[in-house]
Amino acid sequence: MTHTTVGSTVYYCPMHRSIRSDGPGYCPDCGMALQPKGARFGLLRHIFSNPMHVAVMIALMVAIMAVAMVW
Numbered sequence: 001m002t003h004t005t006v007g008s009t010v011y012y013c014p015m016h017r018s019i020r021s022d023g024p025g026y027c028p029d030c031g032m033a034l035q036p037k038g039a040r041f042g043l044l045r046h047i048f049s050n051p052m053h054v055a056v057m058i059a060l061m062v063a064i065m066a067v068a069m070v071w
């Protein structure tokens, strides 16, 4: 398998979705660093890549729901 996604990554400004680039750079409008498409869900993907993280997140949600019910 030689399939690769390198070179097809689109970078965009977090504040201006219309600003896009084929590579890393800065937004001409606000000067923010452009982020690769999909970076927004990187953390979520990271959390679900580790079962321990999911367990901690579920425990946290159950704890918050329990507190909400008590009140």
Ligand SMILES: [Zn+2]
Residues within 6 Å of the ligand: 013, 014, 015, 016, 019, 027, 028, 029, 030, 031, 032
């Ligand atoms: Zn911008």
